[in-house]
Amino acid sequence: MEAMNTLEVKQAQKFYGQFQAVKDIDLTIAKGEIYALLGHNGAGKSTLIKMILGLVKPSAGTIVIEGLNYDAKNKEIKKKVGYLPERMNFYDNLTAWETIGFYAKLKGIMKKRCEEVLEQVGLKEAGHRRVGAFSKGMQQRLGLAQAIIHKPDLLVLDEPTTGLDPIGILELKEMIRNWNKEGTTILFSSHNLNDVEELAQQIGIMNRGEIIAQGSLAELQDRLGLPTKIEIDLAVIPVDLEKILAVKRIETFLVEGRTISIDCPKAKKAQVIAAVMDGVLKVLDLRLAEPGLNSIYQSIMEKPAVL
Ligand SMILES: Nc1ncnc2c1ncn2[C@@H]1O[C@H](COP(=O)(O)OP(=O)(O)OP(=O)(O)O)[C@@H](O)[C@H]1O
Ligand SMILES: [Mg+2]
Incomplete structure:
Protein backbone atom coordinates (compact mmCIF):
# COMPACT_ATOMS: atom_id res chain seq x y z
CA MET A 1 0.00 0.00 0.00
CA GLU A 2 1.25 3.50 -0.78
CA ALA A 3 2.24 5.61 2.23
CA MET A 4 -0.15 8.47 3.08
CA ASN A 5 2.60 10.49 4.68
CA THR A 6 5.75 11.37 2.81
CA LEU A 7 7.69 11.95 6.03
CA GLU A 8 7.29 10.61 9.55
CA VAL A 9 9.82 11.65 12.17
CA LYS A 10 9.23 10.05 15.57
CA GLN A 11 10.97 11.01 18.80
CA ALA A 12 14.08 12.10 16.95
CA GLN A 13 17.01 13.30 19.05
CA LYS A 14 20.54 14.41 18.28
CA PHE A 15 23.40 14.81 20.70
CA TYR A 16 26.70 16.39 19.70
CA GLY A 17 28.78 15.16 22.65
CA GLN A 18 26.95 16.41 25.75
CA PHE A 19 25.01 19.03 23.79
CA GLN A 20 21.52 18.10 22.64
CA ALA A 21 20.82 19.92 19.37
CA VAL A 22 17.49 18.14 18.72
CA LYS A 23 15.10 16.93 21.46
CA ASP A 24 12.29 14.42 20.93
CA ILE A 25 10.92 15.73 17.68
CA ASP A 26 7.74 14.36 16.12
CA LEU A 27 7.04 15.65 12.65
CA THR A 28 4.68 14.33 10.01
CA ILE A 29 4.33 15.71 6.50
CA ALA A 30 1.41 14.47 4.43
CA LYS A 31 1.93 13.71 0.75
CA GLY A 32 1.73 16.88 -1.35
CA GLU A 33 2.11 19.30 1.55
CA ILE A 34 4.46 22.29 1.90
CA TYR A 35 5.88 22.41 5.43
CA ALA A 36 8.03 25.26 6.76
CA LEU A 37 10.43 25.09 9.70
CA LEU A 38 10.95 28.36 11.54
CA GLY A 39 13.24 29.16 14.44
CA HIS A 40 16.09 31.30 15.76
CA ASN A 41 19.71 30.71 14.74
CA GLY A 42 20.91 27.50 16.38
CA ALA A 43 17.37 26.20 17.06
CA GLY A 44 18.23 22.89 15.39
CA LYS A 45 16.55 23.27 11.99
CA SER A 46 19.53 22.24 9.88
CA THR A 47 20.36 19.36 12.23
CA LEU A 48 16.81 18.03 11.90
CA ILE A 49 16.96 18.48 8.14
CA LYS A 50 20.27 16.62 7.92
CA MET A 51 18.81 13.75 9.95
CA ILE A 52 15.88 13.61 7.51
CA LEU A 53 18.40 13.50 4.66
CA GLY A 54 20.33 10.68 6.28
CA LEU A 55 23.45 12.88 6.51
CA VAL A 56 23.42 13.03 10.32
CA LYS A 57 22.62 9.89 12.29
CA PRO A 58 19.92 10.48 14.94
CA SER A 59 20.98 9.63 18.52
CA ALA A 60 17.46 8.23 19.01
CA GLY A 61 14.15 8.01 17.15
CA THR A 62 13.01 6.94 13.71
CA ILE A 63 12.70 8.62 10.34
CA VAL A 64 10.48 7.13 7.65
CA ILE A 65 10.22 8.53 4.13
CA GLU A 66 7.54 7.15 1.79
CA GLY A 67 7.34 4.11 4.04
CA LEU A 68 11.11 3.47 3.96
CA ASN A 69 13.65 3.50 6.82
CA TYR A 70 17.29 4.44 6.69
CA ASP A 71 19.26 1.26 7.00
CA ALA A 72 22.33 -0.24 5.38
CA LYS A 73 20.30 -2.35 2.96
CA ASN A 74 18.05 0.44 1.83
CA LYS A 75 19.45 2.64 -0.90
CA GLU A 76 15.97 3.43 -2.27
CA ILE A 77 15.22 6.01 0.42
CA LYS A 78 17.93 8.42 -0.79
CA LYS A 79 16.42 8.43 -4.28
CA LYS A 80 13.18 9.74 -2.84
CA VAL A 81 14.72 12.91 -1.43
CA GLY A 82 16.21 16.03 -3.05
CA TYR A 83 18.22 18.49 -0.98
CA LEU A 84 19.34 22.08 -1.26
CA PRO A 85 21.80 22.66 1.62
CA GLU A 86 22.33 25.97 3.44
CA ARG A 87 25.62 26.35 1.57
CA MET A 88 26.50 24.59 -1.65
CA ASN A 89 30.02 24.14 -2.87
CA PHE A 90 30.53 23.69 -6.57
CA TYR A 91 33.71 23.25 -8.59
CA ASP A 92 34.45 26.78 -9.81
CA ASN A 93 36.05 25.61 -13.05
CA LEU A 94 33.09 23.56 -14.27
CA THR A 95 30.27 25.09 -16.30
CA ILE A 109 19.89 10.18 -14.60
CA MET A 110 19.75 10.59 -18.39
CA LYS A 111 21.51 13.66 -19.87
CA LYS A 112 18.24 14.82 -21.45
CA ARG A 113 16.85 15.67 -18.04
CA CYS A 114 19.76 18.13 -17.45
CA GLU A 115 18.44 20.46 -20.11
CA GLU A 116 14.96 20.30 -18.60
CA VAL A 117 16.09 21.21 -15.07
CA LEU A 118 18.45 23.98 -16.19
CA GLU A 119 15.54 25.46 -18.09
CA GLN A 120 13.23 25.14 -15.08
CA VAL A 121 15.62 27.05 -12.83
CA GLY A 122 16.32 29.68 -15.50
CA LEU A 123 19.94 28.74 -16.20
CA LYS A 124 19.63 27.47 -19.76
CA GLU A 125 21.27 30.56 -21.26
CA ALA A 126 24.10 30.51 -18.71
CA GLY A 127 24.70 26.78 -19.11
CA HIS A 128 28.13 27.18 -20.71
CA ARG A 129 29.45 29.71 -18.20
CA ARG A 130 31.80 28.77 -15.39
CA VAL A 131 30.11 28.31 -12.03
CA GLY A 132 32.94 30.21 -10.32
CA ALA A 133 31.70 33.37 -12.03
CA PHE A 134 28.05 32.80 -11.00
CA SER A 135 26.26 35.21 -8.67
CA LYS A 136 24.86 33.88 -5.38
CA GLY A 137 21.39 33.70 -6.96
CA MET A 138 22.66 31.72 -9.95
CA GLN A 139 24.49 29.29 -7.66
CA GLN A 140 21.27 28.89 -5.68
CA ARG A 141 19.43 28.05 -8.91
CA LEU A 142 22.05 25.48 -9.78
CA GLY A 143 21.67 24.04 -6.28
CA LEU A 144 17.95 23.71 -6.93
CA ALA A 145 18.57 22.05 -10.28
CA GLN A 146 20.65 19.29 -8.65
CA ALA A 147 18.03 18.91 -5.90
CA ILE A 148 15.18 18.15 -8.31
CA ILE A 149 17.04 16.38 -11.12
CA HIS A 150 15.91 12.93 -9.96
CA LYS A 151 12.28 14.07 -9.41
CA PRO A 152 12.25 13.42 -5.67
CA ASP A 153 9.05 12.74 -3.72
CA LEU A 154 10.33 14.98 -0.93
CA LEU A 155 12.24 18.17 -1.70
CA VAL A 156 14.11 19.61 1.30
CA LEU A 157 15.34 23.20 1.07
CA ASP A 158 17.45 24.71 3.87
CA GLU A 159 16.91 28.49 3.74
CA PRO A 160 16.33 28.59 -0.03
CA THR A 161 15.64 32.33 -0.32
CA THR A 162 18.70 33.54 1.60
CA GLY A 163 20.90 35.70 -0.58
CA LEU A 164 18.41 36.01 -3.43
CA ASP A 165 17.27 39.38 -4.78
CA PRO A 166 13.52 40.21 -4.70
CA ILE A 167 12.90 38.93 -8.23
CA GLY A 168 14.94 35.81 -7.49
CA ILE A 169 12.76 35.19 -4.42
CA LEU A 170 9.54 35.58 -6.44
CA GLU A 171 10.84 33.18 -9.08
CA LEU A 172 11.94 30.66 -6.49
CA LYS A 173 8.53 30.75 -4.84
CA GLU A 174 6.93 30.17 -8.23
CA MET A 175 9.22 27.17 -8.82
CA ILE A 176 8.37 25.74 -5.40
CA ARG A 177 4.64 26.14 -6.12
CA ASN A 178 5.00 24.48 -9.53
CA TRP A 179 6.97 21.50 -8.21
CA ASN A 180 4.42 21.15 -5.44
CA LYS A 181 1.55 21.23 -7.97
CA GLU A 182 3.28 18.42 -9.84
CA GLY A 183 3.09 16.37 -6.64
CA THR A 184 6.39 17.04 -4.86
CA THR A 185 6.15 17.29 -1.08
CA ILE A 186 8.27 20.16 0.24
CA LEU A 187 10.01 20.85 3.53
CA PHE A 188 11.88 24.13 3.83
CA SER A 189 13.45 26.19 6.57
CA SER A 190 13.43 29.96 6.50
CA HIS A 191 13.95 33.12 8.48
CA ASN A 192 11.64 35.00 6.16
CA LEU A 193 8.17 35.01 7.68
CA ASN A 194 6.56 36.41 4.52
CA ASP A 195 7.84 33.50 2.45
CA VAL A 196 6.59 31.04 5.04
CA GLU A 197 3.20 32.73 5.26
CA GLU A 198 2.83 32.67 1.48
CA LEU A 199 4.02 29.15 0.79
CA ALA A 200 3.52 26.85 3.73
CA GLN A 201 0.38 24.86 4.50
CA GLN A 202 1.93 23.64 7.75
CA ILE A 203 4.38 25.52 9.96
CA GLY A 204 6.65 24.14 12.68
CA ILE A 205 8.34 26.55 15.07
CA MET A 206 11.57 25.29 16.63
CA ASN A 207 13.23 26.57 19.77
CA ARG A 208 16.28 25.06 21.47
CA GLY A 209 15.94 21.74 19.68
CA GLU A 210 12.20 21.34 20.16
CA ILE A 211 9.18 21.99 17.94
CA ILE A 212 7.20 24.22 20.28
CA ALA A 213 4.29 24.96 17.95
CA GLN A 214 2.94 23.23 14.87
CA GLY A 215 -0.06 23.75 12.60
CA SER A 216 -1.48 25.81 9.77
CA LEU A 217 -1.40 29.60 10.04
CA ALA A 218 -5.13 29.64 10.88
CA GLU A 219 -4.67 26.97 13.56
CA LEU A 220 -1.81 28.87 15.18
CA GLN A 221 -3.85 32.10 15.05
CA ASP A 222 -6.78 30.35 16.76
CA ARG A 223 -4.70 28.62 19.41
CA LEU A 224 -2.91 31.79 20.42
CA GLY A 225 -6.11 33.82 20.46
CA LEU A 226 -4.33 36.89 19.10
CA PRO A 227 -6.65 39.84 18.40
CA THR A 228 -7.76 41.06 15.00
CA LYS A 229 -6.92 44.71 14.45
CA ILE A 230 -9.84 46.79 13.18
CA GLU A 231 -8.91 50.18 11.74
CA ILE A 232 -11.65 52.70 11.13
CA ASP A 233 -11.21 56.00 9.26
CA LEU A 234 -13.72 58.62 10.40
CA ALA A 235 -14.78 61.83 8.66
CA VAL A 236 -14.49 63.63 12.01
CA ILE A 237 -13.43 62.51 15.47
CA PRO A 238 -16.33 63.44 17.79
CA VAL A 239 -15.30 65.16 21.04
CA ASP A 240 -17.15 62.52 23.05
CA LEU A 241 -15.62 59.58 21.13
CA GLU A 242 -14.70 57.76 24.31
CA LYS A 243 -18.28 57.89 25.56
CA ILE A 244 -19.71 56.80 22.18
CA LEU A 245 -17.38 53.80 22.07
CA ALA A 246 -18.05 52.94 25.72
CA VAL A 247 -21.77 52.64 24.89
CA LYS A 248 -20.73 50.19 22.16
CA LYS A 266 -11.65 37.08 16.81
CA ALA A 267 -15.04 35.90 18.10
CA LYS A 268 -16.28 39.46 18.62
CA LYS A 269 -15.30 40.84 15.22
CA ALA A 270 -18.80 40.89 13.68
CA LEU A 288 -9.30 44.30 9.19
CA ALA A 289 -5.81 42.96 9.87
CA GLU A 290 -5.69 39.36 11.10
CA PRO A 291 -2.62 38.52 13.21
CA GLY A 292 0.12 37.51 10.76
CA LEU A 293 2.97 35.10 11.24
CA ASN A 294 5.06 37.97 12.58
CA SER A 295 2.89 38.46 15.66
CA ILE A 296 2.34 34.69 16.00
CA TYR A 297 6.10 34.05 15.98
CA GLN A 298 6.80 36.84 18.44
CA SER A 299 4.05 35.72 20.76
CA ILE A 300 5.23 32.08 20.73
CA MET A 301 8.84 33.07 21.33
CA GLU A 302 7.85 35.25 24.31
CA LYS A 303 6.27 32.29 26.12
CA PRO A 304 7.77 29.20 24.46
CA ALA A 305 5.91 26.53 26.46
CA VAL A 306 2.40 27.29 25.25
CA LEU A 307 1.52 25.13 22.26
N1 LIG B 1 28.50 19.14 13.80
C1 LIG B 1 28.17 19.76 14.94
N2 LIG B 1 28.87 19.59 16.07
C2 LIG B 1 28.52 20.21 17.21
N3 LIG B 1 27.48 21.04 17.35
C3 LIG B 1 26.73 21.25 16.26
C4 LIG B 1 27.03 20.64 15.00
N4 LIG B 1 26.09 21.04 14.09
C5 LIG B 1 25.28 21.88 14.76
N5 LIG B 1 25.65 22.01 16.06
C6 LIG B 1 24.98 22.82 17.06
O1 LIG B 1 23.61 22.43 17.13
C7 LIG B 1 22.77 23.56 17.32
C8 LIG B 1 21.75 23.60 16.21
O2 LIG B 1 22.40 23.96 14.98
P1 LIG B 1 21.64 24.02 13.59
O3 LIG B 1 22.65 24.30 12.55
O4 LIG B 1 20.80 22.80 13.46
O5 LIG B 1 20.70 25.30 13.82
P2 LIG B 1 19.76 26.06 12.80
O6 LIG B 1 18.40 26.13 13.43
O7 LIG B 1 19.86 25.48 11.46
O8 LIG B 1 20.37 27.54 12.83
P3 LIG B 1 20.51 28.64 11.64
O9 LIG B 1 19.18 29.34 11.61
O10 LIG B 1 21.58 29.54 12.14
O11 LIG B 1 20.85 27.95 10.38
C9 LIG B 1 23.67 24.78 17.36
O12 LIG B 1 23.92 25.10 18.72
C10 LIG B 1 24.95 24.30 16.69
O13 LIG B 1 26.08 24.96 17.21
MG1 LIG C 1 20.48 26.18 9.67
Whole structure:
Protein backbone atom coordinates (compact mmCIF):
# COMPACT_ATOMS: atom_id res chain seq x y z
CA MET A 1 0.00 0.00 0.00
CA GLU A 2 1.25 3.50 -0.78
CA ALA A 3 2.24 5.61 2.23
CA MET A 4 -0.15 8.47 3.08
CA ASN A 5 2.60 10.49 4.68
CA THR A 6 5.75 11.37 2.81
CA LEU A 7 7.69 11.95 6.03
CA GLU A 8 7.29 10.61 9.55
CA VAL A 9 9.82 11.65 12.17
CA LYS A 10 9.23 10.05 15.57
CA GLN A 11 10.97 11.01 18.80
CA ALA A 12 14.08 12.10 16.95
CA GLN A 13 17.01 13.30 19.05
CA LYS A 14 20.54 14.41 18.28
CA PHE A 15 23.40 14.81 20.70
CA TYR A 16 26.70 16.39 19.70
CA GLY A 17 28.78 15.16 22.65
CA GLN A 18 26.95 16.41 25.75
CA PHE A 19 25.01 19.03 23.79
CA GLN A 20 21.52 18.10 22.64
CA ALA A 21 20.82 19.92 19.37
CA VAL A 22 17.49 18.14 18.72
CA LYS A 23 15.10 16.93 21.46
CA ASP A 24 12.29 14.42 20.93
CA ILE A 25 10.92 15.73 17.68
CA ASP A 26 7.74 14.36 16.12
CA LEU A 27 7.04 15.65 12.65
CA THR A 28 4.68 14.33 10.01
CA ILE A 29 4.33 15.71 6.50
CA ALA A 30 1.41 14.47 4.43
CA LYS A 31 1.93 13.71 0.75
CA GLY A 32 1.73 16.88 -1.35
CA GLU A 33 2.11 19.30 1.55
CA ILE A 34 4.46 22.29 1.90
CA TYR A 35 5.88 22.41 5.43
CA ALA A 36 8.03 25.26 6.76
CA LEU A 37 10.43 25.09 9.70
CA LEU A 38 10.95 28.36 11.54
CA GLY A 39 13.24 29.16 14.44
CA HIS A 40 16.09 31.30 15.76
CA ASN A 41 19.71 30.71 14.74
CA GLY A 42 20.91 27.50 16.38
CA ALA A 43 17.37 26.20 17.06
CA GLY A 44 18.23 22.89 15.39
CA LYS A 45 16.55 23.27 11.99
CA SER A 46 19.53 22.24 9.88
CA THR A 47 20.36 19.36 12.23
CA LEU A 48 16.81 18.03 11.90
CA ILE A 49 16.96 18.48 8.14
CA LYS A 50 20.27 16.62 7.92
CA MET A 51 18.81 13.75 9.95
CA ILE A 52 15.88 13.61 7.51
CA LEU A 53 18.40 13.50 4.66
CA GLY A 54 20.33 10.68 6.28
CA LEU A 55 23.45 12.88 6.51
CA VAL A 56 23.42 13.03 10.32
CA LYS A 57 22.62 9.89 12.29
CA PRO A 58 19.92 10.48 14.94
CA SER A 59 20.98 9.63 18.52
CA ALA A 60 17.46 8.23 19.01
CA GLY A 61 14.15 8.01 17.15
CA THR A 62 13.01 6.94 13.71
CA ILE A 63 12.70 8.62 10.34
CA VAL A 64 10.48 7.13 7.65
CA ILE A 65 10.22 8.53 4.13
CA GLU A 66 7.54 7.15 1.79
CA GLY A 67 7.34 4.11 4.04
CA LEU A 68 11.11 3.47 3.96
CA ASN A 69 13.65 3.50 6.82
CA TYR A 70 17.29 4.44 6.69
CA ASP A 71 19.26 1.26 7.00
CA ALA A 72 22.33 -0.24 5.38
CA LYS A 73 20.30 -2.35 2.96
CA ASN A 74 18.05 0.44 1.83
CA LYS A 75 19.45 2.64 -0.90
CA GLU A 76 15.97 3.43 -2.27
CA ILE A 77 15.22 6.01 0.42
CA LYS A 78 17.93 8.42 -0.79
CA LYS A 79 16.42 8.43 -4.28
CA LYS A 80 13.18 9.74 -2.84
CA VAL A 81 14.72 12.91 -1.43
CA GLY A 82 16.21 16.03 -3.05
CA TYR A 83 18.22 18.49 -0.98
CA LEU A 84 19.34 22.08 -1.26
CA PRO A 85 21.80 22.66 1.62
CA GLU A 86 22.33 25.97 3.44
CA ARG A 87 25.62 26.35 1.57
CA MET A 88 26.50 24.59 -1.65
CA ASN A 89 30.02 24.14 -2.87
CA PHE A 90 30.53 23.69 -6.57
CA TYR A 91 33.71 23.25 -8.59
CA ASP A 92 34.45 26.78 -9.81
CA ASN A 93 36.05 25.61 -13.05
CA LEU A 94 33.09 23.56 -14.27
CA THR A 95 30.27 25.09 -16.30
CA ALA A 96 26.65 24.78 -15.14
CA TRP A 97 26.16 22.08 -17.77
CA GLU A 98 29.16 20.09 -16.59
CA THR A 99 28.11 20.50 -12.96
CA ILE A 100 24.58 19.28 -13.52
CA GLY A 101 25.91 16.54 -15.79
CA PHE A 102 28.10 15.40 -12.89
CA TYR A 103 25.08 15.16 -10.55
CA ALA A 104 23.06 13.39 -13.25
CA LYS A 105 25.77 10.75 -13.60
CA LEU A 106 26.02 10.37 -9.83
CA LYS A 107 22.30 9.77 -9.57
CA GLY A 108 22.03 7.65 -12.74
CA ILE A 109 19.89 10.18 -14.60
CA MET A 110 19.75 10.59 -18.39
CA LYS A 111 21.51 13.66 -19.87
CA LYS A 112 18.24 14.82 -21.45
CA ARG A 113 16.85 15.67 -18.04
CA CYS A 114 19.76 18.13 -17.45
CA GLU A 115 18.44 20.46 -20.11
CA GLU A 116 14.96 20.30 -18.60
CA VAL A 117 16.09 21.21 -15.07
CA LEU A 118 18.45 23.98 -16.19
CA GLU A 119 15.54 25.46 -18.09
CA GLN A 120 13.23 25.14 -15.08
CA VAL A 121 15.62 27.05 -12.83
CA GLY A 122 16.32 29.68 -15.50
CA LEU A 123 19.94 28.74 -16.20
CA LYS A 124 19.63 27.47 -19.76
CA GLU A 125 21.27 30.56 -21.26
CA ALA A 126 24.10 30.51 -18.71
CA GLY A 127 24.70 26.78 -19.11
CA HIS A 128 28.13 27.18 -20.71
CA ARG A 129 29.45 29.71 -18.20
CA ARG A 130 31.80 28.77 -15.39
CA VAL A 131 30.11 28.31 -12.03
CA GLY A 132 32.94 30.21 -10.32
CA ALA A 133 31.70 33.37 -12.03
CA PHE A 134 28.05 32.80 -11.00
CA SER A 135 26.26 35.21 -8.67
CA LYS A 136 24.86 33.88 -5.38
CA GLY A 137 21.39 33.70 -6.96
CA MET A 138 22.66 31.72 -9.95
CA GLN A 139 24.49 29.29 -7.66
CA GLN A 140 21.27 28.89 -5.68
CA ARG A 141 19.43 28.05 -8.91
CA LEU A 142 22.05 25.48 -9.78
CA GLY A 143 21.67 24.04 -6.28
CA LEU A 144 17.95 23.71 -6.93
CA ALA A 145 18.57 22.05 -10.28
CA GLN A 146 20.65 19.29 -8.65
CA ALA A 147 18.03 18.91 -5.90
CA ILE A 148 15.18 18.15 -8.31
CA ILE A 149 17.04 16.38 -11.12
CA HIS A 150 15.91 12.93 -9.96
CA LYS A 151 12.28 14.07 -9.41
CA PRO A 152 12.25 13.42 -5.67
CA ASP A 153 9.05 12.74 -3.72
CA LEU A 154 10.33 14.98 -0.93
CA LEU A 155 12.24 18.17 -1.70
CA VAL A 156 14.11 19.61 1.30
CA LEU A 157 15.34 23.20 1.07
CA ASP A 158 17.45 24.71 3.87
CA GLU A 159 16.91 28.49 3.74
CA PRO A 160 16.33 28.59 -0.03
CA THR A 161 15.64 32.33 -0.32
CA THR A 162 18.70 33.54 1.60
CA GLY A 163 20.90 35.70 -0.58
CA LEU A 164 18.41 36.01 -3.43
CA ASP A 165 17.27 39.38 -4.78
CA PRO A 166 13.52 40.21 -4.70
CA ILE A 167 12.90 38.93 -8.23
CA GLY A 168 14.94 35.81 -7.49
CA ILE A 169 12.76 35.19 -4.42
CA LEU A 170 9.54 35.58 -6.44
CA GLU A 171 10.84 33.18 -9.08
CA LEU A 172 11.94 30.66 -6.49
CA LYS A 173 8.53 30.75 -4.84
CA GLU A 174 6.93 30.17 -8.23
CA MET A 175 9.22 27.17 -8.82
CA ILE A 176 8.37 25.74 -5.40
CA ARG A 177 4.64 26.14 -6.12
CA ASN A 178 5.00 24.48 -9.53
CA TRP A 179 6.97 21.50 -8.21
CA ASN A 180 4.42 21.15 -5.44
CA LYS A 181 1.55 21.23 -7.97
CA GLU A 182 3.28 18.42 -9.84
CA GLY A 183 3.09 16.37 -6.64
CA THR A 184 6.39 17.04 -4.86
CA THR A 185 6.15 17.29 -1.08
CA ILE A 186 8.27 20.16 0.24
CA LEU A 187 10.01 20.85 3.53
CA PHE A 188 11.88 24.13 3.83
CA SER A 189 13.45 26.19 6.57
CA SER A 190 13.43 29.96 6.50
CA HIS A 191 13.95 33.12 8.48
CA ASN A 192 11.64 35.00 6.16
CA LEU A 193 8.17 35.01 7.68
CA ASN A 194 6.56 36.41 4.52
CA ASP A 195 7.84 33.50 2.45
CA VAL A 196 6.59 31.04 5.04
CA GLU A 197 3.20 32.73 5.26
CA GLU A 198 2.83 32.67 1.48
CA LEU A 199 4.02 29.15 0.79
CA ALA A 200 3.52 26.85 3.73
CA GLN A 201 0.38 24.86 4.50
CA GLN A 202 1.93 23.64 7.75
CA ILE A 203 4.38 25.52 9.96
CA GLY A 204 6.65 24.14 12.68
CA ILE A 205 8.34 26.55 15.07
CA MET A 206 11.57 25.29 16.63
CA ASN A 207 13.23 26.57 19.77
CA ARG A 208 16.28 25.06 21.47
CA GLY A 209 15.94 21.74 19.68
CA GLU A 210 12.20 21.34 20.16
CA ILE A 211 9.18 21.99 17.94
CA ILE A 212 7.20 24.22 20.28
CA ALA A 213 4.29 24.96 17.95
CA GLN A 214 2.94 23.23 14.87
CA GLY A 215 -0.06 23.75 12.60
CA SER A 216 -1.48 25.81 9.77
CA LEU A 217 -1.40 29.60 10.04
CA ALA A 218 -5.13 29.64 10.88
CA GLU A 219 -4.67 26.97 13.56
CA LEU A 220 -1.81 28.87 15.18
CA GLN A 221 -3.85 32.10 15.05
CA ASP A 222 -6.78 30.35 16.76
CA ARG A 223 -4.70 28.62 19.41
CA LEU A 224 -2.91 31.79 20.42
CA GLY A 225 -6.11 33.82 20.46
CA LEU A 226 -4.33 36.89 19.10
CA PRO A 227 -6.65 39.84 18.40
CA THR A 228 -7.76 41.06 15.00
CA LYS A 229 -6.92 44.71 14.45
CA ILE A 230 -9.84 46.79 13.18
CA GLU A 231 -8.91 50.18 11.74
CA ILE A 232 -11.65 52.70 11.13
CA ASP A 233 -11.21 56.00 9.26
CA LEU A 234 -13.72 58.62 10.40
CA ALA A 235 -14.78 61.83 8.66
CA VAL A 236 -14.49 63.63 12.01
CA ILE A 237 -13.43 62.51 15.47
CA PRO A 238 -16.33 63.44 17.79
CA VAL A 239 -15.30 65.16 21.04
CA ASP A 240 -17.15 62.52 23.05
CA LEU A 241 -15.62 59.58 21.13
CA GLU A 242 -14.70 57.76 24.31
CA LYS A 243 -18.28 57.89 25.56
CA ILE A 244 -19.71 56.80 22.18
CA LEU A 245 -17.38 53.80 22.07
CA ALA A 246 -18.05 52.94 25.72
CA VAL A 247 -21.77 52.64 24.89
CA LYS A 248 -20.73 50.19 22.16
CA ARG A 249 -18.68 48.31 24.80
CA ILE A 250 -15.41 49.22 23.08
CA GLU A 251 -13.03 50.25 25.82
CA THR A 252 -9.52 49.77 24.44
CA PHE A 253 -8.67 51.68 21.31
CA LEU A 254 -6.06 54.03 19.86
CA VAL A 255 -6.66 57.24 17.90
CA GLU A 256 -4.18 58.47 15.33
CA GLY A 257 -5.32 61.40 13.20
CA ARG A 258 -8.82 60.43 12.12
CA THR A 259 -8.18 56.69 12.40
CA ILE A 260 -9.26 54.53 15.33
CA SER A 261 -7.56 51.13 15.90
CA ILE A 262 -9.31 48.51 17.97
CA ASP A 263 -7.75 45.21 19.07
CA CYS A 264 -10.69 42.87 18.88
CA PRO A 265 -10.99 39.19 19.93
CA LYS A 266 -11.65 37.08 16.81
CA ALA A 267 -15.04 35.90 18.10
CA LYS A 268 -16.28 39.46 18.62
CA LYS A 269 -15.30 40.84 15.22
CA ALA A 270 -18.80 40.89 13.68
CA GLN A 271 -20.30 42.38 16.83
CA VAL A 272 -17.75 45.22 17.01
CA ILE A 273 -18.07 46.02 13.30
CA ALA A 274 -21.87 46.15 13.55
CA ALA A 275 -21.61 48.46 16.57
CA VAL A 276 -19.17 50.79 14.81
CA MET A 277 -21.36 50.93 11.69
CA ASP A 278 -24.66 51.72 13.46
CA GLY A 279 -24.71 55.25 12.05
CA VAL A 280 -23.54 57.22 15.09
CA LEU A 281 -20.00 57.55 13.75
CA LYS A 282 -19.27 58.89 10.24
CA VAL A 283 -17.22 55.95 8.94
CA LEU A 284 -15.27 56.55 5.71
CA ASP A 285 -13.38 53.27 5.57
CA LEU A 286 -12.80 50.12 7.61
CA ARG A 287 -9.90 47.65 7.46
CA LEU A 288 -9.30 44.30 9.19
CA ALA A 289 -5.81 42.96 9.87
CA GLU A 290 -5.69 39.36 11.10
CA PRO A 291 -2.62 38.52 13.21
CA GLY A 292 0.12 37.51 10.76
CA LEU A 293 2.97 35.10 11.24
CA ASN A 294 5.06 37.97 12.58
CA SER A 295 2.89 38.46 15.66
CA ILE A 296 2.34 34.69 16.00
CA TYR A 297 6.10 34.05 15.98
CA GLN A 298 6.80 36.84 18.44
CA SER A 299 4.05 35.72 20.76
CA ILE A 300 5.23 32.08 20.73
CA MET A 301 8.84 33.07 21.33
CA GLU A 302 7.85 35.25 24.31
CA LYS A 303 6.27 32.29 26.12
CA PRO A 304 7.77 29.20 24.46
CA ALA A 305 5.91 26.53 26.46
CA VAL A 306 2.40 27.29 25.25
CA LEU A 307 1.52 25.13 22.26
N1 LIG B 1 28.50 19.14 13.80
C1 LIG B 1 28.17 19.76 14.94
N2 LIG B 1 28.87 19.59 16.07
C2 LIG B 1 28.52 20.21 17.21
N3 LIG B 1 27.48 21.04 17.35
C3 LIG B 1 26.73 21.25 16.26
C4 LIG B 1 27.03 20.64 15.00
N4 LIG B 1 26.09 21.04 14.09
C5 LIG B 1 25.28 21.88 14.76
N5 LIG B 1 25.65 22.01 16.06
C6 LIG B 1 24.98 22.82 17.06
O1 LIG B 1 23.61 22.43 17.13
C7 LIG B 1 22.77 23.56 17.32
C8 LIG B 1 21.75 23.60 16.21
O2 LIG B 1 22.40 23.96 14.98
P1 LIG B 1 21.64 24.02 13.59
O3 LIG B 1 22.65 24.30 12.55
O4 LIG B 1 20.80 22.80 13.46
O5 LIG B 1 20.70 25.30 13.82
P2 LIG B 1 19.76 26.06 12.80
O6 LIG B 1 18.40 26.13 13.43
O7 LIG B 1 19.86 25.48 11.46
O8 LIG B 1 20.37 27.54 12.83
P3 LIG B 1 20.51 28.64 11.64
O9 LIG B 1 19.18 29.34 11.61
O10 LIG B 1 21.58 29.54 12.14
O11 LIG B 1 20.85 27.95 10.38
C9 LIG B 1 23.67 24.78 17.36
O12 LIG B 1 23.92 25.10 18.72
C10 LIG B 1 24.95 24.30 16.69
O13 LIG B 1 26.08 24.96 17.21
MG1 LIG C 1 20.48 26.18 9.67
